Amino acid sequence: AQSVSQHNHHVILSEAASLELGCNYSYGGTVNLFWYVQYPGQHLQLLLKYFSGDPLVKGIKGFEAEFIKSKFSFNLRKPSVQWSDTAEYFCAVSTYSSASKIIFGSGTRLSIRP
Amino acid sequence: KAGVTQTPRYLIKTRGQQVTLSCSPISGHRSVSWYQQTPGQGLQFLFEYFSETQRNKGNFPGRFSGRQFSNSRSEMNVSTLELGDSALYLCASSLEGGSNTGELFFGEGSRLTVL
Numbered sequence: 028a029q030s031v032s033q034h035n036h037h038v039i040l041s042e043a044a045s046l047e048l049g050c051n052y053s054y055g056g057t058v059n060l061f062w063y064v065q066y067p068g069q070h071l072q073l074l075l076k077y078f079s080g081d082p083l084v085k086g087i088k089g090f091e092a093e094f095i096k097s098k099f100s101f102n103l104r105k106p107s108v109q110w111s112d113t114a115e116y117f118c119a120v121s122t123y124s125s126a127s128k129i130i131f132g133s134g135t136r137l138s139i140r141p
Numbered sequence: 142k143a144g145v146t147q148t149p150r151y152l153i154k155t156r157g158q159q160v161t162l163s164c165s166p167i168s169g170h171r172s173v174s175w176y177q178q179t180p181g182q183g184l185q186f187l188f189e190y191f192s193e194t195q196r197n198k199g200n201f202p203g204r205f206s207g208r209q210f211s212n213s214r215s216e217m218n219v220s221t222l223e224l225g226d227s228a229l230y231l232c233a234s235s236l237e238g239g240s241n242t243g244e245l246f247f248g249e250g251s252r253l254t255v256l
Binding site: 033036063070071072073076117125127128129130131132133134 | 144172174176181182183184185186189191196197199231233235237244245247248249250
């Protein structure tokens with residue numbers, strides 16, 4: 028069965044700092060990868076997704092993620108964070124054989140100091 | 142269009158009781174997934190329904206069950222509640238299952254407290 032690991036539980040950055048949140052998955056076959064975000068008081072929403080093709084995926088609000096198959100990783104990046112990026116970020120994976128079963132990581136809480 | 146609606150938003154139960162949570166997906170969405178969210182554990186997959194059939198199931202005990210109706214509305218039931226069942230239960234809908242469209246649309250959740 029697939030699983031997702033997010034090693035950073037809480038990340039604190041200052042505004043304009045660069046961001047990289049780690050995500051590793053365990054599954055040997057074809058995967059679909061996602062990052063979801065939950066802003067304070069709001070419900071989860073999709074940030075970006077990877078199905079196939081270019082391993083560098085761009086999402087909303089300047090976020091991007093790179094799929095590195097050899098490392099089973101899908102790290103989330105942003106060159107310069109803003110205070111409004113304060114949120115919890117979840118990496119998620121599903122497999123080709125079980126596409127509608129989307130498994131989430133435990134989440135990374137991002138706090139931005141103004 | 143209206144989003145995913147979950148009811149009730151908050152509820153308090155005691156150990157041993159049972160609870161039923163309801164989810165109305167976005168109009169036209171046929172897939173409904175349920176997750177349990179707890180601090181530090183993230184979202185744990187419960188099950189996913191499509192056209193009234195359970196397509197996928199997570200690793201939860203049989204006390205957790207669900208169903209989907211012909212109008213795509215879904216319910217989940219937890220019987221013989223335990224303290225550890227206290228959590229936010231999230232419902233998410235999608236057109237045909239998250240990976241086909243790449244996006245699950247989440248509701249605000251039902252927060253269950255077990256005393």
